[in-house]
Amino acid sequence: MDALDYLQPGDRMGTAPASVPTDGVLGRIGSLETRIALTDSEIDAAQAVRYRVFVEEMQAQLPAEAMLRKRDFDKWDDICDHLLVLDRNIDGDPEDQIVATYRLLRQDVAMQHGGFYSDSEYLTEALVARHPDIRFMELGRSCVLPDYRSKRTVELLWQGNWAYALKHNIGVMFGCASFHGTDPAAHATALSFLYHNARATGDWAVSARPELAVDMNMLPAEEVSGRRALTALPPLVKGYLRLGAMIGDGAVVDHAFNTTDVLVVLPIASISDRYINYYGADAGRFAS
Template sequence: MRIDRADSEAELLGPPVSNAEIVKVVAGDFEVRLAQSAAEIDAAQALRYQIFFEEMAAHPTPEVAARRRDFDKFDTVCDHLLVLDRRRGEGPEGIVGTYRLMRRAAAAQIGTFYSASEYDIRAMIDYPGEVLELGRSCIAKDARNTATMQMLWRGIALYAYHYNIQVMFGCASLPGIDPSQHAMALSYLQHHHLAPPEIRVRAVDSRYIKMDMLEPGSYDPRKAMARVPPLIKGYLRLGGFVGDGAVIDHEFNCTDVFITVKTELVTEKYIRHYERGMRDQHD
């Protein structure tokens, strides 16, 4: 998921929101859990700054550049999911991956979900049951592999199970601000993965970019899928959908699409399958 504009008045307001024990999985040298301290949230913000602003060349505000942290007002009310490489340390120094998690209660404190700046998310707000906005996904360059991503998803699945999350959503990005460079990928997403009407979100009119630039049948779907970024592919494999319309973010040099994922397949893949495997080991 993409980064968003920093708020110069935002400050970290103390300890994390949820008990870190809600999510706790150790697999070899790696661990996934929620942040346990303000220091760990600060380290996650430092990793985000490194990836988004130094590696991906986004343009920080003076406040973000001065602190060398990617931060905003949403950080103060969200939970921060972490993957740690315990060979590097079991605290802030061990963090190699992070996701930001925002439930309805957190959005109520701020007054909005982040993605509402780009999309009319009424379908998510009105969705029965608990919803979860995912954001700020990033992994350290030397830890970008399937295992790290699966640890993050196992953590998300446990979090979703604990809070009885029914649907997850957020913005995901394609690089650059020229949608025509992604005509095949965007058209493929619109033609093959558009959300059903009852959960379909639409880009706000002032920022709406047409996704289906190519006619169905005018391109090779396999080649189109190959041009879809890995994170979006991961959401699609979990049964994810895209919303109607893309949004250009000039500040961060990316083109956003809206992603919606119902949690049933996520918990099946990352919790029940894992639990079955553990039972089999003891039978």
């Protein structure tokens, strides 16, 4: 369940000052806290959590070395920051306490290393080029262990993303979100709903790479039920939409991860005032 499912949308066009917590911890709720990974061993532990979710639970097929090591890893891990949620009530070192993770890649870092991860599926270069005065940040590899799929955990992931974005003066968050399975037709209602109601247009338009693109316009607008479609959306996608996100044109099938992907684009200026007030305009709601 996405924490954003517990809130209601409000007026958009919120803004926020760029003050953030300074003690390294980006948020706390009860025994849970969120922060950026500090060591290689913590990143390795986050990769183990990703393996448990993506491979053992969702049947992803990773390269042979990753399957042997039981770690989801790739070249991007070396240049990304890794947002963690830790349960301090679990005995052991921080590596034993990681229950959720997100991978964060800032535009300045991406440009020094050949671009964003999403470039392999979407034409994000053109999107970024149209907004030279805005800093982009890519979100990816979001996962939560089954026992921690609760409001508190996802709230802390969002608190961490929000605080990190403020710290680095980010103007747009974007990244791929996934439907389970590699048959886009199985998600025709939801994909058509996104196409007709949430597609990014104008300066925010972005398309899947032509050789990979699957048409999301499978059903006419009048045949797409909003209630049915919203029920069919993954909680993460639903949460992004409630924040004010837009969806790129075209889905992409990722056979390795056994998913059908869509690209989410979330300008900070589009985030609902209600959510900014909830998480804290200075990222301080859960930081103490």
